[in-house]
Amino acid sequence: MSELKRVLYVEDEPDIRAVAELALGAVGGFELCTCESGEQAVREAVAFAPDLMILDVMMPGMDGPSTLRALRAMPEMAGVPAIFMTAKVQPEEVKQLLALGALEVIPKPFDPMTLAQRVMTVWERRDS
């Protein structure tokens, strides 16, 4: 069982990005690479070599699912698990996102104090 250390975080909204950075970095102690668009994530993912990706769903340009598809197309990234964060959490929508191969869908708004813990729980559940 590998330890979760490096997280790639993609979010276009700067305010949420700022809050999430604090929650995952300062509170959770993960090593973060934050990207403001899917395109940036595709560019930086291989170099960063994350253990986990957390993707926003609604973004201008490449949205979350397209970004995931693009990343999974890279051999280095093919096995990296992903989590979606979205405000659209109707059961149908969640089902669709999970079908794309995501580990979990975390609904917005999230609690910044427990976000890291939740991510960790998901990560551990994956291993078991």
Add this chain to the structure above:
Amino acid sequence: MRAFFTRQLLSSMPILIVLGLLCGAWVSWNWYHLGEDLRTEMNTLAEQRGSLIRSALDTAGEQGQLMGELIAADPAVASILASAESKLRETAGQATLDEERAQLTRRIATLWSKLQEKVGLNQLHFYLAPEGVALLRAQAPDAYGDHNGWQRPMVRAVFADGVARHGVDLGTRASGVRGLVPITDETGRLLAVVDVGMDTEKLLSRLAADLGIGIALLADLPGRAPDIVVGDPFLTPVAEHLPARDSGWWEPSDDKRKFFVARSDMQLFSDAAAQESTEAVVSGSLIVWSDESQRYTTMRAQRLRTTYVSVVLFLLLAMALVWGVRNVRQYMGTRIRDANTMLRAERDLYAGGAVAVLVWHDDDQRKLVYVSPNVKSLFGYTDEHMTAADFEYAELVHPDDHERVARQIEESLQQRLTSWAMTYRILRADGAERWLYDFTRAEWRGGNELVGLRSYVIDQTEHIIMQRDVAAQRRRLDSLMTSAPAVIYSAGAHDRQITYISPNFNSLLGYRISDEMRDVRWWRERVHPDDLPGVKNLDWEDWNGDQHTGIYRFLHADGTWRWLEDRCRIISDADGVPRERVGSLADVTERVFLEQRFKHEQQRAMLALAGANLGLWEWQLESDEIMFNERWAEMLGYAQHEVTRSMRSSNKMVHPEDRPRVQQALIDHLKGNTPDYQCEYRMQHKAGHWVWILDRGRVVERDASGRAVRAGGTHLDITEQHEARELLRESEEKFRSLYEYAPIGIMLNRMDDGRFLEVNDAILMMTGYTEEALLSKKFWDLTPEEFAEEEAAYFEALLGCGVYGPYEKELIHADGSRLPVQVNGTLIVDRHGDAVVWTLVQDISEQRRMEQLKNQFVSTVSHELRTPLTSIKGALGLVSGGAFGALPEQVTQMINIAAKNSERLTLLINDLLDIEKIAAGNMRFDMREQSLEPLLRQALESNKGYADEYSVTLRLDNQAGDLLVNVDTDRFLQIMANLLSNAAKFSPAGGEVTVIVTTREGQVRVMVQDQGPGVPEHFRSQIFNRFTQADSSDTRYKGGTGLGLAITREIIEHMGGYVGLETRHPDADAEKVGARFFFDLPCRSAVHPRAGDQVLVVESRPDMAMRLAALLHDADYDVDVASDVDAAMACLKDCRYGTVVVSDALPDQDAASLRAFIHEVCGRAGVTVIGITATTTKGKLILAVDDMTLLTEAGPEAVKMKEASGTRTPREYDDGTSLLVCLRRAAEEKPS
């Protein structure tokens, strides 16, 4: 002496006796002959008169019958009579029938007045079956209900046999020439008889007066006085003494006059006769008489004169014999050498007699050698005068007769005739004209040498004049005939030469009467070849033995064929040898055509029967034998011979289910319960399948006890129709169930007044009315007043395009409450041609309620959100504002995020509340007319900060000038803020947002142009709807609530404007495009010229000059117009004008020289020259300002007018606003 006489007498006795006998014979022959001549003449005249009278009577009767048929053919009349008849029958004659009488009177009113005025028929009766009760007498409306008509044989006859007839009816009360026509109902049952006629006496009186004769009509009953006697008043009394009714002269004993009476047979109807005879028609007489005293007297005078002459001659001869027998004896046997001697003797002989003698000798150039002394009374000349050498007898002869006389003499001499006679006129010495009868003898020597001529002349004037009288009579007859309905003619029985034809022949057939017509060949050439054999042989239907009636075609002078009815009669002499044919010709073309048309119609009916594919059957009930036609069998797949010919067997082919029904229908009809037999049923086809047959028939014959003997009818294959009908019924049922059970209200209303025609259950449930209540109402009764106007507008549209809606309105519920509904409908024209409207009504009260709930919810939530938000904002504000001292950097960052987003939430809630207010109609608008430009500048200013955040600059592209708009300031700024912030948000950093203002026809368009990516095509259509962010595409726009544009639209529409997104121009540079939102608002120009400003318009096109002048005049300028440069220069001499507007229609050279002139002459005053391009589009003036130059003493200076006048190319045209703006600015720019 005595002895001598005696001896002389005795010796000449034999000669005297012979002479006496001869003289007697001559006198009596003459006597008889003159009488007989007159009699023949009178007979002919009477015959003609009789023909005329018959023809007149016949025509009147025919007219009556024709009119009667016209009335009988009127279904309305038949139906009135049917009603009257049935009432009468049901009440056993007790019904008063006032209503039917009134109806009938109204129905025939027009015809009746025409009958009287135009046709002269003055009697119109209606007799009801069965006993001829008088229902109506049009000429005596108060006389009805009696049975008087029944006494009339003619009426009884028509009731008895149902055959129309016409004739003369001699009644006990009144006599008439009538046409009687039966009126039947559709089954052929006799309902009534209509009788149209004319008073016989009236008709005959007119004829009698015209002809100057008396007329009597009577049925041949022994000892009866004439039924009708008419004639000249002085003739009439005579009739009472009419002797035995045979033709001839008659002298009443107490009267000195001499009448000629002529009687002829005539068929009549007579009341009196009918009492003694069973025959309706009896033989009668037409008696015509006239006072012929004058003619008779003339004849008698002639007779006497002849007798007198004869006797005198005889006496003279006798005396001559007695005196001269000895001399005669002495000279007997010797040749008479000296003619003079003989002539002298003759002179004595004829002296004083009526006969004058003239003798010519041939050897003396045919000079008169002897003239008897009595010539004086004839010629007015003495015998000496006439025998004088220079006297020329020929000169006495009337010039008109001269040639004829000379020719006859010449011809007679050439033929060596020994005698001839001629009649001619001479002119007496006193100039009077006399007619002479001249008998001339020629004396020949040796057979061919003329010795002399001897003429015996006698004055014939009186006789000729008498003949003239006859001719005058004939002319009178002619003139009468001209107006008579038929042409009368007479012709020789053998040579067929026409001897008389009445002058109205000309109007009948267009030919002028001429001599060539006399020849039968002329007629033959004009009779239609097909009809000629019949005409030649009178091979026509004989009537009454000697009258022939034929109809044939005759060529009218205009080249068309006319049908003539020729009724003629052969008049034979006493020995029965045909002598003359007398007849009448009438144009019956119209009647024949009518008959032909009737035949044609009949034929067509037959054809239609065949064409309609009808099978025919006829059934003899007694033998149960049925006759079929080919089609009947063919319908069922059989050949004609394959079908058994009995009802019993054909009944087996009927579908068992239908059989009882068919039999019942048949029995009902056979029993007489139904007027017709009709049944639809199936029959088995030879191939096994069923064929639907429409069977219609009727009993055509019943025996005396009323039992059906024979029936006939038709079969029609209606399988297809039946199937179609089934299909229709099914679809109708489907529609019906849909209509009845649909949850949507369906109603049918009349278009013109909105009355409910049909409603379904759903609508009753919805509105709470009962069906009866609703059907008594109109659509409008359910429409609240405030919707009426809108509703009417929709109905207007309905007329135009056939459909309306869907739109929302309210209906008034039965309990008075309001029911919100959505309606839509369609206009259809029903089978009566009336416009009706089908409307679907959907109850949207639930929908409304949900909407209201949602709105309330949103509004409540928004309010509830605001309260905690206020605290959050307040708290965050305090912390971030440093109220608790400086914070660590990360805390500051977090606090700022919180503050910013709470701000955004506030905005969102405000927007939500705004849109809710607008939707609920709660937003207040404080509308004020104000200048547009300051508003725009303020909007740009207040959004500058926001734009700076995106590094975007805001720019007003052109000036709005003095445009005024009517808006609420705050709301206007709100929409500008929405548009500008959107534009800024989507612009790239360093980009520019431009605000552009244009005007067009009283509208200003404010456009906000950005340089962003533009709006995706698929999103354009819904961009103004609420909450339309790009959620669905998972591509989120930056910020915003998704309500901005929806609010913008609501606000702008409230202010009477329109907001939109300009479509991308396909040619536009893609890089620079961006989005261009715009809104339009009504505006008006605030340009007010300064009083006294004078403008000169230089425009060569008169219509354009007029339009420009009107434009400027409306803007309070003083305008003058010059059509060319010279005129303009003349106007400009005193430099009154502040501005000169020069149209592009002026040649460039002229424009240049004009500018130079203005500069030189008016430069000091500072004149502005504005160049424009003016044209029209759709009849409206549009123009563009090309340039504007201020001419001052210092020199020309182009005024900077870019923004206002739009000097970009291509030119920007407007309705003249830019020109007015220029004028205003020009005034401002001028040096004061």
